[in-house]
Amino acid sequence: MRFYLIGHDRVNPVLQLLICLFPDEEHVRGGNDEEPFGEFVVSELRRSADGLTAAARDYRGDVREIACPAGLDSDAPAVSEYLRRALYLLLAERLDRAPEWGMLTGVKPAKLVRNMMEQGLDAAGAEKRLREAYSVSPRRSRLAVEAGVVSARYRDAMQPRDIDLYIGIPFCPAKCAYCSFVSNDVRRWGHMVEPYVAALLTEVEGMGQVLAQHGRQIRSIYIGGGTPSILSASQLERLLDAVCRHFDRRMLTEFTLEAGRPETITAEKLRIASQYGVGRISINPQTMNEAVLRGVGRLHTARDIVDCYHMARETADFQINMDLIAGLPGDDDESLTDSVRQVLALEPDNITLHCMARKRGAPLRFGATGELAAETVDHCHDMITAAGYAPYYLYRQKYIAGGLENVGFARPGTECRYNVVMMEEIGDVAALGSGGVTKLVYADGRIERITNPKYPTEYIDGPEKIRKNLSKLAKALENH
Numbered sequence: 326m327r328f329y330l331i332g333h334d335r336v337n338p339v340l341q342l343l344i345c346l347f348p349d350e351e352h353v354r355g356g357n358d359e360e361p362f363g364e365f366v367v368s369e370l371r372r373s374a375d376g377l378t379a380a381a382r383d384y385r386g387d388v389r390e391i392a393c394p395a396g397l398d399s400d401a402p403a404v405s406e407y408l409r410r411a412l413y414l415l416l417a418e419r420l421d422r423a424p425e426w427g428m429l430t431g432v433k434p435a436k437l438v439r440n441m442m443e444q445g446l447d448a449a450g451a452e453k454r455l456r457e458a459y460s461v462s463p464r465r466s467r468l469a470v471e472a473g474v475v476s477a478r479y480r481d482a483m484q485p486r487d488i489d490l491y492i493g494i495p496f497c498p499a500k501c502a503y504c505s506f507v508s509n510d511v512r513r514w515g516h517m518v519e520p521y522v523a524a525l526l527t528e529v530e531g532m533g534q535v536l537a538q539h540g541r542q543i544r545s546i547y548i549g550g551g552t553p554s555i556l557s558a559s560q561l562e563r564l565l566d567a568v569c570r571h572f573d574r575r576m577l578t579e580f581t582l583e584a585g586r587p588e589t590i591t592a593e594k595l596r597i598a599s600q601y602g603v604g605r606i607s608i609n610p611q612t613m614n615e616a617v618l619r620g621v622g623r624l625h626t627a628r629d630i631v632d633c634y635h636m637a638r639e640t641a642d643f644q645i646n647m648d649l650i651a652g653l654p655g656d657d658d659e660s661l662t663d664s665v666r667q668v669l670a671l672e673p674d675n676i677t678l679h680c681m682a683r684k685r686g687a688p689l690r691f692g693a694t695g696e697l698a699a700e701t702v703d704h705c706h707d708m709i710t711a712a713g714y715a716p717y718y719l720y721r722q723k724y725i726a727g728g729l730e731n732v733g734f735a736r737p738g739t740e741c742r743y744n745v746v747m748m749e750e751i752g753d754v755a756a757l758g759s760g761g762v763t764k765l766v767y768a769d770g771r772i773e774r775i776t777n778p779k780y781p782t783e784y785i786d787g788p789e790k791i792r793k794n795l796s797k798l799a800k801a802l803e804n805h
């Protein structure tokens with residue numbers, strides 16, 4: 326859709342809303358001096374003696390106008406909300422059904438809830454505000470508030486010296502067709518794993534020194550990917566040994582190895598992980614439908630998942646998360662609910678239900694977002710909550726199927742702290758490995774980012790960049 330801005334230059338809120346409502350269309354901004362043409366919309370901010378008015382109109386002559394509160398400055402961030410609302414009211418009528426998340430375009434609905442609660446609303450008030458001011462469905466409002474309440478609890482317990490660690494292993498046994506991460510297929514890039522581990526060990530040592538010098542208390546360690554269990558048993562042991570030697574774990578409450586794909590997980594690796602204090606792992610089926618698994622390029626079977634799960638249970642007392650994805654090509658309601666049923670039968674501690682997201686750089690695409698009905702996902706949520714799990718974190722993605730969300734569910738007391746801290750940006754996270762982004766969260770909400778090289782080759786070949794990043798972090802921690 327062609328869009329024009331008059332009286333303001335806030336491209337992002339307008340564009341994000343258009344993408345959210347019409348993900349399959351291309352949206353192009355028209356020139357300021359251009360006479361609108363085609364199927365266009367105009368977002369306009371008008372100024373008069375009475376104050377500001379946010380307006381939206383389209384090529385059919387439909388108009389929506391919202392008077393902004395008296396005294397609101399035209400530069401105030403809140404103006405974007407009014408502009409978006411006017412546009413939403415104009416465009417939502419064209420859709421077959423109201424979007425579940427209304428006019429919310431952000432990826433972190435729970436963060437918005439937390440902000441509302443900080444401004445004095447209670448949970449019921451925040452839920453009402455989501456429904457009324459953002460047109461979020463009652464069900465999604467409740468979901469956002471549930472996750473918001475959990476994140477507020479974690480934030481309130483956060484101590485100034487706390488820090489959480491992420492260690493990335495960007496290699497996988499094969500690329501999933503829907504994946505846009507920098508995950509290198511070991512069938513082609515296997516020769517890089519060893520030099521990568523060597524570079525990572527150096528960064529672990531350097532990071533350990535920086536955090537110790539600044540008296541940081543490490544609260545959680547999350548080894549993610551990629552597929553961390555792609556490391557050989559001896560590589561995994563060297564990494565875990567380095568982590569245990571260089572990081573002060575006296576305040577550690579959680580140590581996760583996102584193992585991931587069953588064909589990479591062995592009893593030996595799990596024993597090593599357990600010996601070094603890993604208490605949480607993931608075994609991720611994504612679906613239990615064999616044809617769908619093959620279609621997205623997974624090399625394992627549903628049986629492998631079940632066998633791997635039992636092996637993990639027999640090996641150590643891990644908390645286990647299992648990921649599923651709704652909306653995979655070839656999947657349907659029946660097979661999705663069957664996957665949920667099979668995963669529930671295993672009784673993992675956490676279940677994360679993702680909705681398929683179309684990503685630049687991923688070979689696989691899904692068609693119209695309507696292909697995944699909210700009712701299908703709601704039914705899965707109901708199955709999971711009826712089995713004793715509660716939602717504890719959620720996030721949305723651009724181009725997510727059905728305009729829905731990804732939700733992490735946990736049995737009481739088994740929430741993954743790292744997921745909450747990282748997703749809700751409520752505390753500092755130091756990230757190691759290629760693609761790692763260290764985030765320091767300041768009291769005023771500002772976030773300082775320190776970014777490692779994106780690709781493993783750059784990471785392996787760029788020890789100076791890693792040293793520089795560690796010095797930068799050391800400097801930032803002096804005033805933080």
Ligand code: SF4
Binds near residue numbers: 497499500503504
């Ligand atoms: S296992 Fe995860 S990181 Fe690896 S290719 Fe599949 S989706 Fe991407």
